[in-house]
Every structure is written in C-alpha cells, then in structure tokens.
Amino acid sequence: MGRRLGGSDGAIIFAAASFFPVDSKIRFKMSQRKMDPPMEAAIKKPRLSDSTPSVSSSSTPTNSPQSTLQSLSPVESTSSLSTPSDRKFKKIPIFIVDFHNDVLDFIYRSFATRHLPLKGNTLIHFDSHPDMVIPRSLDPQCVFNKYDLLDELSIESWIMPPCYAGHFDKLVWVKNSFCDQMPTGNYDFNIGDHDGEIRVDLPLDYFVSEGNYSKTDQLSNSKALNLKVINSDDLKDGDLEIQTSESGAVILDIDLDFFSVNNPxxxxxxxxxxxxxxxxxxxxxxxxxxxxxxxxxxxxxxxxxxxxxxxxxxxxxxxxxxxxxxxxxxxxxxxxxxxxxxxxxxxxxxxxxxxxxxNTSDNNGLPHHKSTDEELEKYYENFQKFLKGLNLAPTIITMARSTEDDYCPKDQVESIQTRVVQILHKVYGDKVTDNPIKEYKQDKWDVMKL
Incomplete structure (x- = not known):
C-alpha cells in the first residue's frame, strides 16, 4: 500500500545532495528499508527535547511499561505507574514539528513526567497518510527504550511501535476522501511479536502489502487495538462516537498535509x-x-x-x-x-x-491533492465541526508541518497552520495555550513548566 517514506529510518534531503535532479528537499519515507549508513548518518539531526539521560532499568522487566518510563527519564519514581497521569498541564500545549515522527519527543517526555499515562491512550490522527507502517527490521524489544526506538522510526512508521509498547490502544485516523490507503470502518485487531518482527492480524491491504500482517495464532505478547478510519468530508452516524479508555488520555495529532497534500x-x-x-x-x-x-x-x-x-x-x-x-x-x-x-x-x-x-507506488500509491482556497475552507469547516462534535478535550496537541519533505505545499503551509491554530482556540477557548512550541524553529521547551 502506498506509504510515505523518510525520517531517521533512511531519510534523504535533496538539498544536501546536489546530484539529485529534483529542485526540492524531500525527506522520503522509506519504510523498513534502511538507507546506506553514510547518508543516514549525514542527515540525522539532534533531538530538541528537554529529556534527561536514561538510567539502568535492570531491576525491571524489559517488556514492561515500567521499563519504558525508566528509559525515558530518571527523575520520576515508578511506584505510581498504575494510576492515570498524575500531573496536569496549566493549558493544553501545542507542539509543532516539521517531520511528523518528531512529535514522539514531546509525547514520550509527557509519559516520563506523568502528564500522560503510560498506557491506554487514544490517538486522534488527522493526516493524508496513516503513518502505520511497521519497520520489519525493528526489534520488538526496541519499543521499550525511548532512545533506541526514536532513532529507528520515521514519518511513516511512528504510530504502531508505541501501540506494541501499550501506550496507545485506540487509534482514530481522520482523512479526506482523496486518501484511499485504508477503507473507512471500525476495526478491532491485535498487535504482537511474530518471530522477532512486530506484526498485526488486521488483514487490510495496507498491512498486507507491507509484510506487516500475520495470523492471530502466530502472534506472541499480543495487545488488543481498536482503529477507526473516518472521512471528515463524509461523516457518518457514529463517526464522532469515540470511546476512550477510562484511565487513558487523548492526544490530538494533526498533519497539515491533511488539508492539502503533494506526492513528491x-x-x-x-x-x-x-x-x-x-x-x-x-x-x-x-x-x-x-x-x-x-x-x-x-x-x-x-x-x-x-x-x-x-x-x-x-x-x-x-x-x-x-x-x-x-x-x-x-x-x-x-x-x-x-x-x-x-x-x-x-x-x-x-x-x-x-x-x-x-515502495510508495504499489497498488494504490500516495495521495496527491493540492487543495484550492474553496476546498481549504471546506476542510477547515469539517475540522472544526469534528472537534466540536467529539465533546472532549485532548491532553496535548501535536502538529506536523510536513514541508521539508514536500508533502504539504510550501506556499500554503503558513496559512494552513495559522487557521488550524485559530480553530483550536475557537473550539477549546482558554483551555489551550496561546504560545505553541515551534520545535521546527528550535524553540526551547520544558514539559514541567507548561
């Protein structure tokens, strides 16, 4: 199934390689296929988080949520992990990146500081791409160490590994009708370990075409997941009925290419x-x-x-x-x-x-739909209507611009971002921050001060 390529799992930036014949910077989402080490090393960038160095977790099983927290930060005790998030943000933070997988820096830091519970969270994902590829080269044990994991993930593959770790158990992919990577519907399935690879038992073409599908009885250490796929421009009865876990939180995630998208x-x-x-x-x-x-x-x-x-x-x-x-x-x-x-x-x-x-061009390929001004107004209206209809507020809001990889048109991204932030303020009022963290501009941030 057509998927985006790029991120640290083999990124390429055209501007850094003059022999490429395309006059743009494209960070290709190359799924589980690794880039040559020299190129991969050349384009990796440091993470701009406030997280502290990890500590040894030898006293905790490596496949537990507790070990995940210990790999994230040494500043918190693991004694209260069974409770929901202990801390509350003063206002709902907005964290804006360019490459979508970088939102995990903020999400995982929020796990470490207990602003988000370690398990049972719901991810509401507005995007023109599912971003649910599972890298076949990823060791399942890698999901329990933040630093190892984030180095392995990319913009097309950042969602499912945290699901295997138990952090998300409900996914909502909200798309527009020009995206056909997955059919709309409500899906219950399992994610687990198949001979050293993370796979799912959901037989959608998206997972089958990636080699990410296995039968249920072939999965070990499996976890139950629910995925809801919704067309925002063709809402059906029940689309806004999203059940969240009692002890979990809601993460609202928005890729600006949801509103207008290129196939680079x-x-x-x-x-x-x-x-x-x-x-x-x-x-x-x-x-x-x-x-x-x-x-x-x-x-x-x-x-x-x-x-x-x-x-x-x-x-x-x-x-x-x-x-x-x-x-x-x-x-x-x-x-x-x-x-x-x-x-x-x-x-x-x-x-x-x-x-x-x-790898992006198989039976369906990637969406390509640069929206007109009239279409954008329609998508903004649908976005606002959807958020109001949910009748719930997220704990955090993450946003990806997707311009460095040419998925969101550069001549539209600023106006789209401005309108999206305005809509968030209309829907959530003074509950949401007036000062989004712009990681793509290297804003400094500290979760404990938000």
Whole structure:
C-alpha cells in the first residue's frame, strides 16, 4: 500500500545532495528499508527535547511499561505507574514539528513526567497518510527504550511501535476522501511479536502489502487495538462516537498535509516517467488468502530491494542473477533502467532512491491533492465541526508541518497552520495555550513548566 517514506529510518534531503535532479528537499519515507549508513548518518539531526539521560532499568522487566518510563527519564519514581497521569498541564500545549515522527519527543517526555499515562491512550490522527507502517527490521524489544526506538522510526512508521509498547490502544485516523490507503470502518485487531518482527492480524491491504500482517495464532505478547478510519468530508452516524479508555488520555495529532497534500515522488526522474513505470513493477497479486499474499509480498519486496541495491553498487544489471522475478516483470525493470539512463547522467541516479520510490507506488500509491482556497475552507469547516462534535478535550496537541519533505505545499503551509491554530482556540477557548512550541524553529521547551 502506498506509504510515505523518510525520517531517521533512511531519510534523504535533496538539498544536501546536489546530484539529485529534483529542485526540492524531500525527506522520503522509506519504510523498513534502511538507507546506506553514510547518508543516514549525514542527515540525522539532534533531538530538541528537554529529556534527561536514561538510567539502568535492570531491576525491571524489559517488556514492561515500567521499563519504558525508566528509559525515558530518571527523575520520576515508578511506584505510581498504575494510576492515570498524575500531573496536569496549566493549558493544553501545542507542539509543532516539521517531520511528523518528531512529535514522539514531546509525547514520550509527557509519559516520563506523568502528564500522560503510560498506557491506554487514544490517538486522534488527522493526516493524508496513516503513518502505520511497521519497520520489519525493528526489534520488538526496541519499543521499550525511548532512545533506541526514536532513532529507528520515521514519518511513516511512528504510530504502531508505541501501540506494541501499550501506550496507545485506540487509534482514530481522520482523512479526506482523496486518501484511499485504508477503507473507512471500525476495526478491532491485535498487535504482537511474530518471530522477532512486530506484526498485526488486521488483514487490510495496507498491512498486507507491507509484510506487516500475520495470523492471530502466530502472534506472541499480543495487545488488543481498536482503529477507526473516518472521512471528515463524509461523516457518518457514529463517526464522532469515540470511546476512550477510562484511565487513558487523548492526544490530538494533526498533519497539515491533511488539508492539502503533494506526492513528491511524482517529480523524481520525471523525464523518464519513473513513478508510472514503478507502479507496474511494484504492483502485486492480491488473490489468495491474506497470509499467502503477505508472504508473496515480503518475497517480492526483498527481491526488488536486492536488485536495486546490486544496481546501485555495480551500476549495471549485466551480471545480475535473477532468481525469482518473473520475466515480464524483469523486462519492465530493464525498460525503467534504460529510460532513466537515457534521460539522466549516471552520477545523477540513485538506484536505492528509485527502490524507495517504488515502495510508495504499489497498488494504490500516495495521495496527491493540492487543495484550492474553496476546498481549504471546506476542510477547515469539517475540522472544526469534528472537534466540536467529539465533546472532549485532548491532553496535548501535536502538529506536523510536513514541508521539508514536500508533502504539504510550501506556499500554503503558513496559512494552513495559522487557521488550524485559530480553530483550536475557537473550539477549546482558554483551555489551550496561546504560545505553541515551534520545535521546527528550535524553540526551547520544558514539559514541567507548561
């Protein structure tokens, strides 16, 4: 299923690599596929949180919420973890980042200071993308150490690992009708460990296509989750009936590309019509039971990654030993390679990046809908109507601009952000802060002073 790529799990910023032929900075969401270590190290940025160094948690089981807290901060005792959040913010804070996975810095710090309970929270996620990919390379035990985990996550994969850790047990993805990665509905499912990988037993194409699906009886250490997928521009009876856990809190999360969104991959090697060609190469057969489809899909993605890694290293497929790609599909790859080479110099071509783009281009692909002013007004109205209809206030509000990766149009993001903050004040009044933390501008912040 088409998904965003980028973040620390293999980010690429075009401005830092002059040989890329796209005049933009795109932080690609490359799912579980890791970027070459030199590039990955070059683009990692320090986290701007107020969190303190971790301490040893040897006295606590590594798969417990208590161990999570100990990995977050040494300043709090773990004696009262069974209670709801002990502290209250003076006003609802608004934390604004550019890359969406960076909201976890603030969320996890709020766990550590007990402004948020460690488990049973509800995440209401306004976005043009689900962001629910599970990196297949992620060790399940990694979710119980903040610093290890945040280094592994990216903008497309930041939601489900905290679910496996127990922090979220209810997810609400609010989208617009131009987003079709998941059908609307109410889903009860499990998340657990399958032979050292975090997987779910929800047989939606989104998870099957990522190799993230397994049968229920193949999951260990599983936890129950509820996911509600809602179209904000086509609300149905019951959409606003969101049941939250008695001891949990509500986190309101907003990606500004919810209102207007680009597919940045459409501009990549466009003279070779790359994205359209990749869609045929990365499409997959959905026939058969979900387990069979997921297994075939994992094999397909592994073989394609192997091929493009070889091509990036050797710069040719002349000696490549194809063992599993069907001849007709292999011919499409050869045609793509020929077309890109015919339009770009070899030093301009990053074949790893081509594979990463392919990972977003399968049977559905990414949404691309730059909204008109009239459409934006409609989406603002729907957003406000939705929040008022919920009849509940969040404990914290997180927001992602998504401009550095070119998902939210740069010429619209400032006006969208201004309107969204205005709507939050209209809905929540003086309960919400007048001073959002703008992490993307390197604002300093301290949860204990909010």
């Amino acid at each position: 991959f459409l501009a990549l090697y466009s003279k070779a019509d790359m994205y359209k060609k990749l869609q045929a190469i990365y499409s997959y057969d959905e026939s058969g039971n979900r387990d069979e489809v997921a297994n075939r899909r994992r094999e397909q993605l592994a073989e394609l990654e192997k091929l493009f890694t070889y091509l990036d290293s050797k710069r040719t497929l002349d000696s490549y030993e194809n063992t599993s790609i069907p001849p007709d599909r292999y011919k499409l790859i050869v045609d793509l390679v020929t077309s890109i080479r015919g339009n770009y110099n070899d030093e301009e071509i990053d074949w790893i990046l081509v594979n990463n783009a392919g």
